[in-house]
Amino acid sequence: MRRRLERHLPRALERLAHCIDQVRMWQPGQFNYLNSSQYCLYLYFLSNTIWREERGDEAVGAATRLFLLNKALNGIDLFYExxxxxxxxxxxxxxxxxxxxxxxxxxxxxxxxxxxxxxxxxxxxxxxxxxxxxxxxxxxxxxxxxxxxxxxxxxxxxxxxxxxxxxxxxxxxxxxxxxxxxxxxxxxxx
Known part of the structure; x- marks a missing residue:
């Protein structure tokens, strides 16, 4: 799983950065993982990026674990698909x-x-x-x-x-x- 996360992390962070840069109350170019809203978006973008780019059983497993982590940490039901x-x-x-x-x-x-x-x-x-x-x-x-x-x-x-x-x-x-x-x-x- 670690290699899969490392492989998709750059694209997920790129998507997250584009989103953060557009939000007025957030400092452009700065992802604050201690900001629960930003971290929630990060987990979504990472799970969705893995699912978009691979879609195999192992990728679905990784995306599902990230979805469940987001649900547990942030109380949001935002499926990776x-x-x-x-x-x-x-x-x-x-x-x-x-x-x-x-x-x-x-x-x-x-x-x-x-x-x-x-x-x-x-x-x-x-x-x-x-x-x-x-x-x-x-x-x-x-x-x-x-x-x-x-x-x-x-x-x-x-x-x-x-x-x-x-x-x-x-x-x-x-x-x-x-x-x-x-x-x-x-x-x-x-």
């Missing part, structure tokens, strides 16, 4: 569950948010989607670019037009309000 965007930010990883969905660049995730399937159908998220704590996007959803899902809001089998903020309404309805400005620039160097 999931194709995350090149640039994304995890504010707090605890309780995040991510399905095999389509994820746009400049994704922001906070604790206890979920992207999940409903009857085998996964959401499609555009660029610049922000999921605040305890929010969810589940099922046949097309989430437009620059959509912010507010805390505690569930978007289930619904679409958003983009450039909006989504709030929980009454009786399961959603309230969509136009975005006053792009929040992506608050998180990323775009």
């Amino acid at each position: 999931i194709e995350m965007p090149e640039v994304f930010f995890i504010g707090h990883s605890v309780g995040i569950v991510l399905a095999k969905a389509t994820y746009g660049n400049y994704l922001v995730l906070y604790q206890n948010c979920t992207v999940g399937k409903n009857h085998g159908v996964a959401p499609v998220l555009g660029d610049g989607v922000i999921l605040y704590p305890n929010s969810a996007i589940i099922g046949r959803c097309r989430i437009g670019d620059n959509t912010t899902v507010s805390q505690g809001t569930g978007v289930i089998n619904r679409d958003t037009p983009g450039d909006c903020m989504v709030f929980a309404g009454t009786a399961g309805a959603l309230v969509l309000k136009p975005a006053t400005h792009s929040l992506v620039a608050d998180f990323f160097r775009v």
